[in-house]
Amino acid sequence: MVKKTKRSNRWVNKNKKQRYAGIHLIAEFWSGRIIENPKEIKKILIRAVKKAKNIPLEVAIHKFSPQGITGVVLLSESHIAIHSWPELNYTAIDIFTCGEKAYPYQALEYFKKQFKPKKVEIKEIKRGVL
Amino acid sequence: MVKKTKRSNRWVNKNKKQRYAGIHLIAEFWSGRIIENPKEIKKILIRAVKKAKNIPLEVAIHKFSPQGITGVVLLSESHIAIHSWPELNYTAIDIFTCGEKAYPYQALEYFKKQFKPKKVEIKEIKRGVL
Numbered sequence: 001m002v003k004k005t006k007r008s009n010r011w012v013n014k015n016k017k018q019r020y021a022g023i024h025l026i027a028e029f030w031s032g033r034i035i036e037n038p039k040e041i042k043k044i045l046i047r048a049v050k051k052a053k054n055i056p057l058e059v060a061i062h063k064f065s066p067q068g069i070t071g072v073v074l075l076s077e078s079h080i081a082i083h084s085w086p087e088l089n090y091t092a093i094d095i096f097t098c099g100e101k102a103y104p105y106q107a108l109e110y111f112k113k114q115f116k117p118k119k120v121e122i123k124e125i126k127r128g129v130l
Numbered sequence: 131m132v133k134k135t136k137r138s139n140r141w142v143n144k145n146k147k148q149r150y151a152g153i154h155l156i157a158e159f160w161s162g163r164i165i166e167n168p169k170e171i172k173k174i175l176i177r178a179v180k181k182a183k184n185i186p187l188e189v190a191i192h193k194f195s196p197q198g199i200t201g202v203v204l205l206s207e208s209h210i211a212i213h214s215w216p217e218l219n220y221t222a223i224d225i226f227t228c229g230e231k232a233y234p235y236q237a238l239e240y241f242k243k244q245f246k247p248k249k250v251e252i253k254e255i256k257r258g259v260l
Contacts (some may be wrong), residue, residue: 021220026154026255058190060204060238070209072202074190078213078222090258092208094224110172125156125253128220 012100022078022098025108029091032117034084038063041071041082044114048080049073052097054105077102091115096127109114142230149256152208152228155238162247168193171201171212174244178210180204182227182237185225185253207232221245
């Protein structure tokens with residue numbers, strides 16, 4: 001499916017010292033709640049996008065057999081993705097948001113509330129550093 | 131859209147010393163070829179998946195106005211994403227593949243051949259390290 005969407009060019013301009021496209025949070029959730037319902041994953045993804053003050057464009061969800069789920073939401077400011085392996089108590093979350101008006105950490109906090117992981121590992125990566 | 135797909139549980143078992151879900155390559159391409167045609171981006175994504183020896187499930191593409199494109203392909207082993215900002219000569223590429231039989235670097239080499247970036251920055255992140 002191909003759609004055309006207007007996108008503003010809002011590069012992050014941190015204290016006028018460093019310019020970059022956006023923040024990519026790489027989150028590893030361990031031993032959290034197992035959410036296997038595609039409708040619930042979709043709802044969580046859309047709400048996370050709103051927490052990040054981003055604009056959702058399209059959501060794609062795949063439920064695996066016998067377990068596990070993948071959900072990706074395209075944003076006008078990049079993407080948010082969830083991949084879960086319940087058999088290993090592991091959920092991989094990517095929050096890649098662009099522009100000065102994005103709040104990826106608010107999306108992360110929302111995911112934590114939903115998945116309630118016992119252990120969380122986070123990496124913050126600045127993307128497109130000029 | 132929700133689909134159910136069978137997924138094998140193939141965790142990477144590196145020299146029987148370190149077990150992890152997969153490799154996530156974070157690639158920053160600078161001053162490469164500008165590819166704004168959604169059909170071409172889709173073709174490139176699918177071919178990259180094949181280079182990585184992964185299985186594509188679904189492709190979502192968004193063309194932005196006045197420029198820029200986003201393409202994400204869901205895999206039975208995670209995802210590959212492209213986001214481009216031609217106005218800044220920047221293309222962000224994510225190659226997140228899981229399992230022992232995935233070849234993310236082969237997908238990366240394929241992307242390099244397609245985009246011909248003058249400058250490339252790569253980060254390799256192991257996801258789901260047990």
